[in-house]
Amino acid sequence: MKQLSIIFSAIVCTTALVSCKKETTEVTEKLPAKDSVVASQEVHKEMYGVYYGYFSPDETPDDGEYPDEDFVKKISLKINKITKDSVYGQSVLNGNQRPFRGILNENTSSLVLDEPGTDKSDGRFDVKIKGDSIIGSWTAFNQSAVRIKSKTLKLEKKEFVYNPNFMLDKDTDLVDWTSHKTAKVSYGKNDDGSEESYETDQQRYATNAIFTINASKQKLTEKDLKNLPKLDMEIIKNAIFARHGYSFKKETFRQFFNQSAWYVPVSNNVDAELTPLEKENAALLNRFIKYAEDHYDTFGR
Amino acid sequence: MLTSKNLVFKSMIALAFIYFFGLMLKITLDYVPISSNVSFLMIKQTEVHSRPEYLPIFYIHVYSSIFALLAGFIAVFFDKNLKYLHRFSGRIYVIVTLLLSSISGIYIGFFANGGWIAKLAFVLLGILWFYSTFRAYAEIRKRNIRQHRFWMWRSFALALSAITLRMWKVILVYLFHPNPMDVYQIIAWLGWVPNLLLVEYLIKKQKP
Numbered sequence: 001m002k003q004l005s006i007i008f009s010a011i012v013c014t015t016a017l018v019s020c021k022k023e024t025t026e027v028t029e030k031l032p033a034k035d036s037v038v039a040s041q042e043v044h045k046e047m048y049g050v051y052y053g054y055f056s057p058d059e060t061p062d063d064g065e066y067p068d069e070d071f072v073k074k075i076s077l078k079i080n081k082i083t084k085d086s087v088y089g090q091s092v093l094n095g096n097q098r099p100f101r102g103i104l105n106e107n108t109s110s111l112v113l114d115e116p117g118t119d120k121s122d123g124r125f126d127v128k129i130k131g132d133s134i135i136g137s138w139t140a141f142n143q144s145a146v147r148i149k150s151k152t153l154k155l156e157k158k159e160f161v162y163n164p165n166f167m168l169d170k171d172t173d174l175v176d177w178t179s180h181k182t183a184k185v186s187y188g189k190n191d192d193g194s195e196e197s198y199e200t201d202q203q204r205y206a207t208n209a210i211f212t213i214n215a216s217k218q219k220l221t222e223k224d225l226k227n228l229p230k231l232d233m234e235i236i237k238n239a240i241f242a243r244h245g246y247s248f249k250k251e252t253f254r255q256f257f258n259q260s261a262w263y264v265p266v267s268n269n270v271d272a273e274l275t276p277l278e279k280e281n282a283a284l285l286n287r288f289i290k291y292a293e294d295h296y297d298t299f300g301r
Numbered sequence: 302m303l304t305s306k307n308l309v310f311k312s313m314i315a316l317a318f319i320y321f322f323g324l325m326l327k328i329t330l331d332y333v334p335i336s337s338n339v340s341f342l343m344i345k346q347t348e349v350h351s352r353p354e355y356l357p358i359f360y361i362h363v364y365s366s367i368f369a370l371l372a373g374f375i376a377v378f379f380d381k382n383l384k385y386l387h388r389f390s391g392r393i394y395v396i397v398t399l400l401l402s403s404i405s406g407i408y409i410g411f412f413a414n415g416g417w418i419a420k421l422a423f424v425l426l427g428i429l430w431f432y433s434t435f436r437a438y439a440e441i442r443k444r445n446i447r448q449h450r451f452w453m454w455r456s457f458a459l460a461l462s463a464i465t466l467r468m469w470k471v472i473l474v475y476l477f478h479p480n481p482m483d484v485y486q487i488i489a490w491l492g493w494v495p496n497l498l499l500v501e502y503l504i505k506k507q508k509p
Contacts, residue, residue: 207480221347222344222345222346222347223347225344226344226414226481226482227480227481227482227483228480228481229478229480229481287338287343287344287346288343288344290343291343291344292481294340295340295341296474296481297471297474297475298471299324299328299467299468299470299471300328300340300341300467300470301341301467301470301485
């Protein structure tokens with residue numbers, strides 16, 4: 001009995017202590033929070049948002065190498081927060097997301113934004129905001145490590161919204177210009193029996209299925225996918241990610257989705273945003289893409 | 302002269318068969334160990350989940366048919382010499398084909414990819430394979446060697462569709478890059494109809 005009462009009182013004491021501690025922490029938590037709000041008063045909220053557009057090299061590098069197909073790239077600058085002394089945000093380019101921090105000069109409405117500098121392709125944005133557009137330049141920190149040392153930006157403010165109804169623009173070019181193989185095509189045999197041939201680029205083509213099948217809205221079945229070429233399934237799957245603002249690393253998907261006005265790449269990871277339906281469809285599509293890859297042109301079914 | 306020409310021809314046939322049998326064996330080994338979503342089954346999950354009997358019957362077909370193919374070839378290849386080997390492999394071919402491979406083939410044919418065009422082709426192939434094998438067996442029970450031979454040719458020509466179907470697929474995909482089920486509907490027929498026609502021609506040629 002005595003033991004029991006000791007235990008009981010011990011429990012009462014601890015509960016009291018715990019509750020007491022809780023209250024005090026709450027108080028102490030609140031105070032600095034108020035302070036920080038004062039210190040980091042947000043200003044120019046109207047500038048917040050995503051700015052998306054062209055990111056082109058100032059000059060062709062004279063290293064003799066032929067420029068990539070997507071020499072002119074498209075970049076997103078996302079401004080998340082502006083305080084009296086700092087600007088916070090991130091740049092997203094070809095699936096590479098980099099945070100930046102900088103300052104705003106309110107008189108000239110110009111921004112100087114620095115990427116962390118931990119990546120060899122990090123640099124400084126020196127831009128001006130004018131209404132809904134951002135114009136300016138970018139210079140690499142490490143001039144010797146990158147091929148293109150400075151670039152020009154021409155961005156427009158874009159509103160990013162997720163809408164499962166978004167479909168690829170009907171005028172989207174069905175040819176995949178980014179991946180191709182060269183094939184020898186024969187003209188036929190000459191009189192002397194020698195063969196004449198020329199080399200041609202063989203492109204992959206998507207079909208109209210990419211305009212009708214929406215993996216963000218309808219539950220896809222095996223039957224829906226069985227007759228689709230691999231490229232179609234890849235586009236249908238990646239349309240899910242495009243709707244969530246995913247920035248593609250692969251040029252093929254940038255080419256296809258950049259043709260739709262609604263596509264605004266804002267992130268390099270949207271996995272957490274997917275709906276259960278989209279996750280299910282993506283898993284099914286992955287299975288079919290894998291099957292197409294392994295079996296479409298091999299000896300087998 | 303005739304025999305040496307024959308020998309060259311026969312060894313070429315044997316080499317070709319060994320090559321393609323190796324490919325078939327490789328495909329079969331993709332299904333070892335048993336899995337519900339490997340290879341072809343990756344696009345058959347609707348059937349796997351909705352029909353509990355699909356997977357066992359599918360595996361009966363895959364595992365038995367590789368033996369039917371080998372036994373059938375040995376029996377047809379050694380049709381006049383090595384009588385013991387001919388009879389032994391022939392019995393295995395007939396038993397495996399009639400009891401396992403053709404029956405299971407007819408069942409999975411009903412659920413084939415490629416819509417009714419492909420389904421009809423595969424079900425018909427299964428029925429003809431069963432029938433020709435059974436007739437070949439019945440003829441030899443009656444000691445009717447000539448008819449046994451012809452029916453076995455038909456039966457094994459149909460069995461070889463496992464190889465010819467996949468050959469046509471590679472060729473058609475290489476040439477035309479068709480959508481997967483479009484090519485499937487074509488090879489479902491192209492896999493065995495020409496085989497059968499060729500054998501009928503050979504049989505016709507045999508008649509005195």
